[in-house]
Amino acid sequence: MHELPQTLLSGLALGALYGLIAIGYTMVYGIVQLINFAHGEIVMIGGFGALTVRLWLPDSVPLAAALPLMLLGGAIASVAVATAAERFAYRPLRDAPRLAPLITAIGLSIALQQIIWAFYPDAKKSRGFPQFQGDAFELTGSIHLQRDDLFVLAAAPLCMLALGLFVAKSRTGRAMQATAQDPDTARLMGINTDRIIVIAFAIGGAFAAVAAVAQGLRAGQINFEMGFILGLKAFTAAVLGGIGNIYGAMLGGVVLGIAEAASTTYIQHIPGMQQLGGGGWKDVWAFVLLIVVLLVRPQGLLGERVADRA
Amino acid sequence: MTALLEVDNLRVAYGKIEAVKGISFTVEAGEVVTLIGTNGAGKTTTLRTLSGLLTPTTGTIRFNGHPITGTPAHHIVALGLAHSPEGRHIFPRLTITENLQLGAFLRKDTTGITHDIHRAYELFPILGERAKQPAGTLSGGEQQMLAMGRALMSRPKLLMLDEPSMGLSPIMMRKIMDTIAELKASGTTILLVEQNAQAALSLADRGHVMEIGKIVLSGTGTDLLHDESVRKAYLGED
Ligand SMILES: Nc1ncnc2c1ncn2[C@@H]1O[C@H](COP(=O)(O)OP(=O)(O)O)[C@@H](O)[C@H]1O
Numbered sequence: 001m002h003e004l005p006q007t008l009l010s011g012l013a014l015g016a017l018y019g020l021i022a023i024g025y026t027m028v029y030g031i032v033q034l035i036n037f038a039h040g041e042i043v044m045i046g047g048f049g050a051l052t053v054r055l056w057l058p059d060s061v062p063l064a065a066a067l068p069l070m071l072l073g074g075a076i077a078s079v080a081v082a083t084a085a086e087r088f089a090y091r092p093l094r095d096a097p098r099l100a101p102l103i104t105a106i107g108l109s110i111a112l113q114q115i116i117w118a119f120y121p122d123a124k125k126s127r128g129f130p131q132f133q134g135d136a137f138e139l140t141g142s143i144h145l146q147r148d149d150l151f152v153l154a155a156a157p158l159c160m161l162a163l164g165l166f167v168a169k170s171r172t173g174r175a176m177q178a179t180a181q182d183p184d185t186a187r188l189m190g191i192n193t194d195r196i197i198v199i200a201f202a203i204g205g206a207f208a209a210v211a212a213v214a215q216g217l218r219a220g221q222i223n224f225e226m227g228f229i230l231g232l233k234a235f236t237a238a239v240l241g242g243i244g245n246i247y248g249a250m251l252g253g254v255v256l257g258i259a260e261a262a263s264t265t266y267i268q269h270i271p272g273m274q275q276l277g278g279g280g281w282k283d284v285w286a287f288v289l290l291i292v293v294l295l296v297r298p299q300g301l302l303g304e305r306v307a308d309r310a
Numbered sequence: 311m312t313a314l315l316e317v318d319n320l321r322v323a324y325g326k327i328e329a330v331k332g333i334s335f336t337v338e339a340g341e342v343v344t345l346i347g348t349n350g351a352g353k354t355t356t357l358r359t360l361s362g363l364l365t366p367t368t369g370t371i372r373f374n375g376h377p378i379t380g381t382p383a384h385h386i387v388a389l390g391l392a393h394s395p396e397g398r399h400i401f402p403r404l405t406i407t408e409n410l411q412l413g414a415f416l417r418k419d420t421t422g423i424t425h426d427i428h429r430a431y432e433l434f435p436i437l438g439e440r441a442k443q444p445a446g447t448l449s450g451g452e453q454q455m456l457a458m459g460r461a462l463m464s465r466p467k468l469l470m471l472d473e474p475s476m477g478l479s480p481i482m483m484r485k486i487m488d489t490i491a492e493l494k495a496s497g498t499t500i501l502l503v504e505q506n507a508q509a510a511l512s513l514a515d516r517g518h519v520m521e522i523g524k525i526v527l528s529g530t531g532t533d534l535l536h537d538e539s540v541r542k543a544y545l546g547e548d
């Protein structure tokens with residue numbers, strides 16, 4: 001049992017990262033009932049945007065000082081690609097059959113991956129991402145906080161707080177809630193719902209960039225394929241938490257992150273299941289968790305039943 | 311003197327199916343005009359086109375002197391055309407106050423908005439008592455009051471009401487109709503779509519009868535109320 005606090009902490013950091021990405025799925029779904037399956041690639045683009053800024057800056061600039069600019073660069077790249085995807089790929093298909101935007105998203109994912117692969121310098125294999133130097137912080141004798149996890153553990157609550165206040169208190173946030181609940185009636189109020197949809201994509205893009213930087217710091221590298229599994233995990237988190245609910249997305253991310261960490265730590269100790277534990281199986285356990293939750297609560301942890309939607 | 315609303319030869323289709331087949335009518339400032347007709351006649355389609363939610367295939371709509379055909383919905387409400395939609399469509403997970411505030415979304419005069427919210431609570435005291443509750447917890451009649459109050463929050467030059475008495479108890483229906491009469495007395499211009507033809511025609515200055523996408527009969531409220539074919543078809547007499 002002595003691994004429990006460490007497992008929770010590692011899981012929390014991983015889960016916060018999933019949660020930041022899951023916000024992008026859930027915001028867009030909540031407003032246009034569209035699953036943006038290219039969102040994983042929006043994350044990847046954010047990572048390369050941040051890396052580009054780091055490479056532009058002189059080596060003498062310490063990582064902590066470069067980080068805000070890297071976040072800005074990553075966010076500009078992610079937001080630009082996410083809003084362009086909305087405008088030119090998804091908006092024309094808004095009244096098309098549901099399969100059309102889905103296929104478009106898959107095409108877009110492949111295109112974005114290939115663009116980075118072909119045109120970003122040396123991106124045919126992984127590119128190194130800066131990491132903080134130094135040992136992990138020793139919180140107590142047996143609990144260590146990785147320096148690079150500190151970033152996501154600070155950034156995720158801040159982002160959530162800002163988003164929660166924005167949605168609940170601002171005029172645009174109110175308009176977002178109205179659009180999510182009843183888009184036609186929102187238009188009758190004078191709300192430009194097209195603009196609201198763009199804002200949802202933009203917020204998702206900005207959060208994706210923060211997640212990409214967190215992932216780069218954790219792994220010490222990024223690559224053109226990184227969006228695939230991250231996107232899949234975060235989508236799982238969004239569904240787990242109740243798609244359409246921003247707090248559900250973060251909660252789903254954290255639950256998923258902890259479950260993954262716990263499966264890596266514990267399952268190998270269960271008699272007869274040794275070979276089902278360890279890192280290679282954690283993705284499987286993530287999806288087992290999803291299936292179990294959806295069997296018990298089809299609407300997800302914090303989701304409303306479909307009947308509650310206007 | 312041109313009318314506040316002028317609709318000329320309006321046609322609206324859903325794909326290949328034409329729901330409104332060339333209708334023309336006007337609403338003068340200060341008037342209550344009603345559209346009556348059986349289910350599927352095209353009344354809701356007409357209102358949704360006037361407020362910009364649907365785009366007509368042909369025809370023109372002039373509001374307050376401006377052509378508004380093809381203008382997006384969120385600009386039309388700014389011109390002073392408010393629409394309380396069929397089925398009420400309040401925002402169920404926002405509070406009553408927040409619903410009313412959304413009705414004033416394009417207004418900037420904070421004190422005026424606060425004043426109008428209080429006026430809505432005077433008009434419908436039950437809304438004031440429940441101000442902080444999610445609108446989805448209201449009864450059907452209360453939701454209708456909220457939808458009307460919300461539409462009034464934009465201080466419209468023309469208020470369009472689509473079936474405000476639909477699905478309500480007789481007492482609630484009376485209450486809603488009385489409120490419309492009050493609004494009329496205070497000078498509000500109203501385009502009223504109603505299934506309750508008796509109540510609508512008693513209240514209206516003028517009315518139009520719609521059948522499968524066309525206006526088949528027009529007249530003053532009193533004339534239509536006494537018209538034999540109207541009495542047969544819509545007032546349940548034989
Ligand atoms: N969203 C829609 N798609 C296709 N047809 C529709 C739609 N809404 C209404 N219609 C059709 O258009 C016609 C007019 O409907 P509507 O305007 O709702 O009539 P009313 O309000 O007078 O009952 C009906 O035949 C109806 O079936």
Ligand SMILES: [Mg+2]
Pocket residue numbers: 350353354355396473
């Ligand atoms: Mg109707």
